[in-house]
Amino acid sequence: MGNIICCISSLVSGLGDSQVYFNRLKDAFSVESNSDFTRNEQLYFNVIKALKCNRVRYAVNTLEAILLNDPVDILAINTLFSLYQRLGESSQMFSSISRTWSYWGIGIPCDSSIAGYRALSLMEMNQIDEAERVGMQALSGEPGDVRAIHAVLHAMESKGRAREGLRFLRETEEAWSVDPAVMKNGSTLDHHLLSHKATLNMQLKQYSNAMDIVDNALAREEQFVEKGVLPGNEGMKQDLLRSDHINDYIQIFYRMELLGEGMGDRWSRVSRLLDATEKKILAPMDVVYRSILFSITGEEQKLRALLESQESEERDALWKEFALRREWRVGLSVAETEIKWNHVNGEDRMDVTAANPLISPCVNALLELNNVENAVVWALGTL
Known part of the structure; x- marks a missing residue:
């Protein structure tokens, strides 16, 4: 199960080398007898194969089947949350949590985390007031719930309560920061919450404070990448940097450019950081x-x-290979997953950007118009 967790985490976040974990799983499931694996472990292997081929819809449906088998499977809920977010279907995530809500309770591992997922799903659905209420309620029981912190912070920022938001971040810093001076727990949301700290300062027109936060984070990650890359040790370069961090930098830099503050070589530095990451699933x-x-x-x-x-095309070919190799088709006979295996035409891929009516115009505009500011403004206007 450890290889399954690591492989899914790597495929979704870009951390680590997913191929290493996949090869281990492939060897284990390729043996004649795999009776030692549970039904859910077999289904998780199908999820991994689907994610490797960017068949996100198949992965989501299989994860929902896993929740039918085990409504308190936190790995399924966490993975579904990431995938539904990329699909832009937060209401589906909220529905999944609601269906399993009654199964959670005191004594069940990770029970304290579920309210945070619920709050963040509400926030993604733009139910700001309810998200803040549920988030604060979750924090009253588990002060270190970073998802609840994120939901409450979004509510404060969207309502223009910048000073309150900064104070809230200070009060909860021990739960999410990876700064050794304050860290008790730390989380992978550290970078994203720091980006919120920067944008809250921008709301207060404290632009120098905002850029200090961003510059420190950028310098820290450049050092991480430099130290993490070892000659001949492929895959280590991405262990310390999430690809999603790049989005945080870009949205802040772009907003600063619109305010007339040039970002200079920061853009090229972020591009070099992006080269040191590997994200298998690109959302629109x-x-x-x-x-x-x-x-x-x-x-x-x-x-x-x-x-x-x-x-x-390479992923399509791999998907066909998975479909044809009988020894890898474990778990497909279970009644809960009535999903055909022959999704090979690509309609369920997330990376069909050429046919995407929202994404293709954005990229084409930036290609055709050599005026950066006008191109970006036009592209964002299509969303």
């Missing part, structure tokens, strides 16, 4: 953010690559 907004970055840095080849289909 990932494509938009990267389009903005590559247009500003002048990396036209990378910009064009966002619409190329070569990698998609």
